[in-house]
Amino acid sequence: MSEATPLFVVGLGLIGGSLVRAATGHRAVTGWSPSEETRAAAARDGVAVADSLDGLLSTAADRDGLVVLAAPTTAFPQLLARVNAMAPTVRLTDVGSVKAPVQELAERLAPRTRFIGGHPMAGTASSGWEAGSAELFRGAAWVTTLTEDSDLDVWAEVATLAIEAGSRVVPAEPEAHDRSVARVSHLPHLLALALAQVGAEGGPLDLALAASSFADGTRVAGTRPDLIRAMCEGNREALVSAMDDALGILGVARGSLASTGSLQRITAAGHQGRADFDSREAGLEPAELSGEDMVEQLLAVGSSGGHVVSVDRDADGGVVARAFVALED
Amino acid sequence: MSEATPLFVVGLGLIGGSLVRAATGHRAVTGWSPSEETRAAAARDGVAVADSLDGLLSTAADRDGLVVLAAPTTAFPQLLARVNAMAPTVRLTDVGSVKAPVQELAERLAPRTRFIGGHPMAGTASSGWEAGSAELFRGAAWVTTLTEDSDLDVWAEVATLAIEAGSRVVPAEPEAHDRSVARVSHLPHLLALALAQVGAEGGPLDLALAASSFADGTRVAGTRPDLIRAMCEGNREALVSAMDDALGILGVARGSLASTGSLQRITAAGHQGRADFDSREAGLEPAELSGEDMVEQLLAVGSSGGHVVSVDRDADGGVVARAFVALED
Structure with missing residues (x-):
């Protein structure tokens, strides 16, 4: 270039x-x-x-x-x-x-x-x-x-x-992108919408007692409904699967709370999930990519949670990229 | 006083x-x-x-x-x-x-x-x-x-x-409080935990693509698990009911997305719910409360989404309160 x-x-x-x-x-x-x-x-x-x-x-x-x-x-x-x-x-x-x-x-x-x-x-x-x-x-x-x-x-x-x-x-890969955004972008919108509806249907006392957990949890429900629909409906198959995962986790927690009174499982797994999110860049190391199998190397960067930070050409015009990548365990 | x-x-x-x-x-x-x-x-x-x-x-x-x-x-x-x-x-x-x-x-x-x-x-x-x-x-x-x-x-x-x-x-009333906090405080914690788990189970690419909707939606999943459990498990009956409401809304949306591809209902209701939350204090008017039926008057303030801002005594030692209250439609 x-x-x-x-x-x-x-x-x-x-x-x-x-x-x-x-x-x-x-x-x-x-x-x-x-x-x-x-x-x-x-x-x-x-x-x-x-x-x-x-x-x-x-x-x-x-x-x-x-x-x-x-x-x-x-x-x-x-x-x-x-x-x-x-x-x-x-x-x-x-x-x-x-x-x-x-x-x-x-x-x-x-x-x-x-x-x-x-x-x-x-x-x-x-x-x-x-x-x-x-x-x-x-x-x-x-x-x-x-x-x-x-x-x-x-x-x-x-x-x-x-x-x-x-x-x-x-x-x-295109399909991997769609699966991921269904889970970390489209699903959060649906959970926010459901929470906002539950709070509002509860009436004025509910909304008067709603504090930061409700405010944060419903923020994206304020996005224009047509934009949410375009985004979520366009990713239908992956989003149905993400909803099933969330409904499964919540359904198990609901059953456990009703039967034994315990929320041990959802609190432990959810807390760990948030900790994983907070530390998601902790394991990334710099790497330089080049050569015949660049597509595979680049996809490995993404699937490890890494990203590319610069792109250049070598003397023969081949693509060379610098990236942060999580090394295999 | x-x-x-x-x-x-x-x-x-x-x-x-x-x-x-x-x-x-x-x-x-x-x-x-x-x-x-x-x-x-x-x-x-x-x-x-x-x-x-x-x-x-x-x-x-x-x-x-x-x-x-x-x-x-x-x-x-x-x-x-x-x-x-x-x-x-x-x-x-x-x-x-x-x-x-x-x-x-x-x-x-x-x-x-x-x-x-x-x-x-x-x-x-x-x-x-x-x-x-x-x-x-x-x-x-x-x-x-x-x-x-x-x-x-x-x-x-x-x-x-x-x-x-x-x-x-x-x-x-004590029971009304417990119902409300189940919906606007305890339920948000469970949704945040479920979302954090879905994101983390998706793997490093999911977490790398997670942006503000995921960060906001999972924030309270970072709360200490023992504190979440003490709070949520202590309000078991009301929380099971709140979870059923959320599961119902999400289940209907899931069915609609899978069958017709439409998320019209959840986006409209959820967006309205968030708007209700944002405007929850818009209808409150100042009022002065006193007299025999003070308990009823005070409970009406709370159930309308209002609150008491000062408390005093009249010449006979009776309680007088100033409040903001939503007038009946």
Whole structure:
């Protein structure tokens, strides 16, 4: 990457708009939004804005750029059809919150693109171009998905973009990503919603006595319902499985409390789980990755709880990455 | 209350020690702990400390004081037996996190005491005399329990103590308190524990991708397991019912997601529940309470989501309270 690959961002909402701002200064950036108003707002803020999606995509193809789909995943079929028409072999990534379905869509609708799925795990309650910030991704995990067919050069481009934005790059298989976010992101939303409903149905005394455990436990229930639904319903299969795990644990605890009066098992396991979360980075060690089996090495970084912190090229143009990784026990 | 009633605090841990500090300056305060080390530490900090429990209780009886049981509720049977022996008609309150069982114990083991149950809903992860702070109760709800037999004069003493400490006084029947805290305090702990276990069982990738929704949703899973168990297991019946409500909501959502793919119902109800929580004080209006049916009036304040902010006496010595209360729709 002696010369930074130009970036073409499709969608200028919170995530796309933040990405444009974060990448500016590191590389040439062009944006496009289906909203004329948003295009005008971005242009007023100094962003190079394409007049049309097809125009953006054909320029991206000409300049061998990296296209980022930063639109709702419901728009992906339509967008991928345009990519396939205008820039059929372009470097392509996305920022959608579910990865296996997007991988499948990309392979089906734009099969010749060099696609690497992405998911920057950052967001705020706000939305729209104005809400964007170059700092949004700082410190966040940015998942980059890999399969056996992945193009490592494009992975390196996407990882570099994420690192420029201040994120930790977490390589993962698309299905593994979806299973994980079901458990640690989508399930927390459903538990928060259920708790908020129980508290409110209890009436005013309940809400008057609710303190920090309730406030923290219901915080994400304040997220816009349509956003929660889009995120959770889009990851249906993995989320049903995560709910079953939670319902199983709670059901056993309920039975134990009712029959023997003991909550020993859930308190011990849950406390240990939180301790594991708090110490999740304690076992990570620096490592340098290179060579033929890079995809496997990168996936091992992610599945160990580690992340990539820099990406470079060796003398022969091969990808070299520095990472933090948990060594095997 | 022309002259402040002297206070006798049994137990000098986090809550008792904080209460001693908060009441100092407002009234005479004497403390006692079963630990000689704790008694010595409190004495070094300038607190009047009794040498023995019986000595503390007999002085409380002589001075017509207010005794506060600030010990673990597991010690209450033993403590109430001593109260019944040494100060059988004393003014008595407690700070236990469950109220109907304590009410029953007090009525059975110290039947002539003038007892008003209490629960200051404040705490930290720390424990012991050194962890105490005069500011611990500021802004917290302090539940005071009332039954048809309650002595309003003693209620006024307990309420005054809570207000001195900076708390909002929430009158409630003992059983209503236990139902509410099961839903808004104990249930959140169990959901946090279940979520933490699901996340940790998913493995290192899950924990690496866990962000603020998981961090917030599992925070109270970091509480000491023995404290969670004591609190939750002590409120068994109400907590089983609260768990059934949560399991019902989650089970329906799981079924809907698996069958139709929709999470419409749980997102709408949960989002509304959180909005109700955020606006819970919006409908409260100031009111002055006095007269024959004070217990009913006070309970109506609590069940409307309101609280008492000051307590005084009228010319005839009757209790007068100012409160915020939600008017009937």
